[in-house]
Amino acid sequence: MQINGATALIRALEDLGVKRIFGIPGVQNIEIYDALLASHIEHVLVRHEQAAVHMADGYARATGGVGVVFATSGPGATNTVTGIATAYMDSVPVIVITGQVHTTSIGTDAFQEADITTITLPITKHSYLLKDVDALVPAVFEAFYLATSGRPGPVLIDIPGNVAAAETSYHKPSAAPTLPSYKPTIKGNARQVKAAAELIAAAKWPVLLAGGGVVSSNASKEVLALAEQAQIPVVTTLMAKGVLAAAHPLLLGQPGVYGTPQANAALHEADLIIAVGTRFSERATADADHYAPRAKIVHIDIDPAEIGKNIRVDVPIVGDAATVLGALSERLEKTRRPVLQEGESLAATSLPSSSSSPEAPPGVSAEVPVEAPAKAPAEAPAEAPAKAPANNGLYLNTTHRVFSVFNELLKACEDVIITTDVGQHQLWASHLLDASKPRKFLTSGGLGTMGFGMPAAIGAQLAFPESLVVCISGDGSFQMNVQEMATAVDLKLPIKVAIINNHSLGLVRQWQELFLEHRFSHTLLANTPDYVKLAEAYQWQGRRIDTKGEANNLKDNLRWLLKSEGPALLEIVVPTPDLVEPMIKPGGTLTELV
Amino acid sequence: MAEHTLSILVDNKPGVLTRVTGLIARRGYNIESLSVDKTEDPRLSRVTLVTTAEDVPIEQIKKQLHKLINVHKITELTPEDSVDRELALFKVKAATDKRPELIKLTEVFKAQVIDVAADTLTIELAGDHNTIAQLEELLSPYGIVEVARSGKLALPRGNW
Numbered sequence: 001m002q003i004n005g006a007t008a009l010i011r012a013l014e015d016l017g018v019k020r021i022f023g024i025p026g027v028q029n030i031e032i033y034d035a036l037l038a039s040h041i042e043h044v045l046v047r048h049e050q051a052a053v054h055m056a057d058g059y060a061r062a063t064g065g066v067g068v069v070f071a072t073s074g075p076g077a078t079n080t081v082t083g084i085a086t087a088y089m090d091s092v093p094v095i096v097i098t099g100q101v102h103t104t105s106i107g108t109d110a111f112q113e114a115d116i117t118t119i120t121l122p123i124t125k126h127s128y129l130l131k132d133v134d135a136l137v138p139a140v141f142e143a144f145y146l147a148t149s150g151r152p153g154p155v156l157i158d159i160p161g162n163v164a165a166a167e168t169s170y171h172k173p174s175a176a177p178t179l180p181s182y183k184p185t186i187k188g189n190a191r192q193v194k195a196a197a198e199l200i201a202a203a204k205w206p207v208l209l210a211g212g213g214v215v216s217s218n219a220s221k222e223v224l225a226l227a228e229q230a231q232i233p234v235v236t237t238l239m240a241k242g243v244l245a246a247a248h249p250l251l252l253g254q255p256g257v258y259g260t261p262q263a264n265a266a267l268h269e270a271d272l273i274i275a276v277g278t279r280f281s282e283r284a285t286a287d288a289d290h291y292a293p294r295a296k297i298v299h300i301d302i303d304p305a306e307i308g309k310n311i312r313v314d315v316p317i318v319g320d321a322a323t324v325l326g327a328l329s330e331r332l333e334k335t336r337r338p339v340l341q342e343g344e345s346l347a348a349t350s351l352p353s354s355s356s357s358p359e360a361p362p363g364v365s366a367e368v369p370v371e372a373p374a375k376a377p378a379e380a381p382a383e384a385p386a387k388a389p390a391n392n393g394l395y396l397n398t399t400h401r402v403f404s405v406f407n408e409l410l411k412a413c414e415d416v417i418i419t420t421d422v423g424q425h426q427l428w429a430s431h432l433l434d435a436s437k438p439r440k441f442l443t444s445g446g447l448g449t450m451g452f453g454m455p456a457a458i459g460a461q462l463a464f465p466e467s468l469v470v471c472i473s474g475d476g477s478f479q480m481n482v483q484e485m486a487t488a489v490d491l492k493l494p495i496k497v498a499i500i501n502n503h504s505l506g507l508v509r510q511w512q513e514l515f516l517e518h519r520f521s522h523t524l525l526a527n528t529p530d531y532v533k534l535a536e537a538y539q540w541q542g543r544r545i546d547t548k549g550e551a552n553n554l555k556d557n558l559r560w561l562l563k564s565e566g567p568a569l570l571e572i573v574v575p576t577p578d579l580v581e582p583m584i585k586p587g588g589t590l591t592e593l594v
Numbered sequence: 595m596a597e598h599t600l601s602i603l604v605d606n607k608p609g610v611l612t613r614v615t616g617l618i619a620r621r622g623y624n625i626e627s628l629s630v631d632k633t634e635d636p637r638l639s640r641v642t643l644v645t646t647a648e649d650v651p652i653e654q655i656k657k658q659l660h661k662l663i664n665v666h667k668i669t670e671l672t673p674e675d676s677v678d679r680e681l682a683l684f685k686v687k688a689a690t691d692k693r694p695e696l697i698k699l700t701e702v703f704k705a706q707v708i709d710v711a712a713d714t715l716t717i718e719l720a721g722d723h724n725t726i727a728q729l730e731e732l733l734s735p736y737g738i739v740e741v742a743r744s745g746k747l748a749l750p751r752g753n754w
């Protein structure tokens with residue numbers, strides 16, 4: 001039977017199990033939207049295409065599935081760019097299907113023509129400009145396969161309006177697409193796995209460094225198994241938050257420029273780092289040339305290009321994180337291990353306890369704030385300051401108190417998903433809020449996209465209607481996709497937004513304070529909107545608290561936010577000067593604090 | 595700065611060359627020369643590309659190129675294990691009294707005169723990079739009006 005390209009597209013999406021699409025129609029995807037009317041696929045009408053991609057991305061991060069976006073040609077397509085780049089940097093499978101001007105008009109600067117496949121070349125795993133309607137269905141199946149296999153990532157499909165309208169027939173491909181030039185390696189090389197197992201068996205101060213690839217590969221179970229089996233302390237990057245439950249005794253927290261001192265010290269002193277699904281970004285390594293100077297490095301990643309890109313590697317293993325870790329655990333069973341005394345664990349000895357310790361390797365600085373690896377800093381609010389260097393009073397600063405109290409309340413809730421925007425509030429959230437599982441803390445790590453938080457929360461809430469979805473935002477970031485408040489209302493999604501209002505682009509302001517002698521060039525946001533009225537305008541509930549005046553109301557209002565019905569917003573006014581601490585000096589190694 | 599010659603088999607499809615060259619430029623490499631055409635299999639094209647970079651190891655570029663879905667195979671060709679050729683066309687000023695010398699030079703280099711005009715000759719030479727550079731040097735005192743040169747073409751030596 002002959003159907004048009006648009007109908008064939010929708011049939012393909014149905015057969016691929018797509019339940020939901022985020023987007024905005026326009027003239028060049030009007031046929032696609034027309035075909036969508038006959039489908040059971042739900043459509044989420046957003047207010048800006050960037051947000052559509054963040055929603056699809058949040059949906060994909062929360063579920064492990066694929067997020068799908070529709071946008072029209074020209075401005076619709078170009079609006080998706082920041083969203084696509086965000087997904088690309090964090091390896092999230094998102095499919096963006098754009099309309100394009102008619103094939104006969106391509107290249108003529110036609111109305112709403114933009115060469116979106118070229119624009120997105122550096123930020124997509126692959127892309128298609130479909131000029132032939134018969135190529136459409138195979139391309140859609142191939143796109144899903146590419147987006148979800150190997151190292152996941154966004155794929156763009158550009159469909160000219162006349163191709164969507166042209167006649168074709170629908171045949172569901174009987175098998176998964178095979179591409180001679182694309183065959184991701186899943187199983188790690190056995191010799192390399194053996195070499196890694198031997199290094200683990202011989203290591204005195206091993207550290208397991210888990211990155212976002214562990215989440216993509218759903219390998220948390222395997223990380224936990226290996227860590228417990230060999231008693232290796234675990235460091236989780238921002239992208240891997242939740243891979244180990246916050247309370248797990250082997251968890252040392254987050255590495256890097258904004259990492260926890262214990263995680264950074266452990267990496268700096270380690271004699272072995274087993275890195276899994278991480279790309280050693282410069283935010284995570286700080287000074288790459290002096291990274292982990294004593295450590296041998298085992299690097300497990302499905303993307304061979306990540307291995308050896310930023311950091312020297314002793315044992316490279318290309319493969320899927322879960323598969324390789326499973327093999328490594330199995331291999332380790334057969335590998336001779338050092339005999340442990342009763343009650344002793346490698347984790348306990350894995351951190352030099354002080355510079356005077358005879359156990360400590362040479363070069364351990366007395367300034368390094370090293371703690372016993374017993375707890376993550378976020379585990380108990382009252383303890384957090386004890387782990388930070390400049391400790392005056394119970395909390396490091398007012399905002400720390402806000403987050404610590406918030407964490408207490410969130411821990412009492414079941415089934416919480418946290419999303420963040422980008423800035424100080426993001427880092428406070430990553431330091432001070434717990435995640436008990438992977439896929440429960442969604443943040444733009446690689447690109448650092450302000451405006452990610454609320455759309456991502458919408459995507460996550462759609463995927464998990466029963467979860468408590470909380471977006472931690474900033475007064476700067478929130479305004480970058482504020483229009484999606486309307487989408488949340490349309491969908492009756494009870495997302496909660498906490499705006500940490502420090503009246504500034506705080507993280508940039510922090511850098512200016514610390515490194516540019518307090519020259520605050522364009523980082524102060526004196527005029528923020530009245531968020532309570534804004535909430536009202538969008539039919540949300542809204543409240544404001546000021547931590548200066550109403551310190552005692554903090555808990556009540558946070559509780560109100562979490563318990564409120566429907567979408568709700570709480571603006572929390574905090575002091576502008578509060579800093580994210582501790583922090584590594586720009587250009588410094590992991591132990592050189594500001 | 596080390597020069598590397600990459601022979602890259604890619605899908606013969608629109609936009610593929612942009613993907614390859616865009617990636618190389620984006621990742622910090624310069625493209626010194628480039629040549630592309632169909633192979634014995636019309637579905638595939640061979641891109642021969644000479645590239646240099648200071649900071650990024652060539653391994654990294656090869657790995658990144660491999661990630662392009664349209665890239666099938668990448669071979670790095672070294673002078674020892676490959677043969678290569680470039681083609682150059684020189685249009686040279688050629689007053690009547692200079693013509694015999696120019697034609698002599700052409701013969702010595704096993705080049706060919708492919709166009710004769712009132713006041714110029716156009717000389718074609720296929721050879722390796724150095725031979726072409728040599729001829730260019732020798733021609734320049736006569737006055738080179740225009741030059742067109744192909745990128746390097748290369749294949750590994752010997753059996754398959």
Ligand SMILES: Cc1ncc(C[n+]2csc(CCOP(=O)(O)OP(=O)(O)O)c2C)c(N)n1
Pocket residue numbers: 421422423424425426448449450451473474475476477478500502504505506507508
């Ligand atoms: C789209 C975008 N523009 C600019 C930046 C640079 N930037 C990083 S953090 C930041 C400040 C964010 O302000 P806010 O959301 O209020 O967060 P705060 O740091 O104050 O908590 C800025 C401007 C960015 N990350 N993303």
Ligand SMILES: [Mg+2]
Pocket residue numbers: 423474475476500501502503504505506
């Ligand atoms: Mg702010």
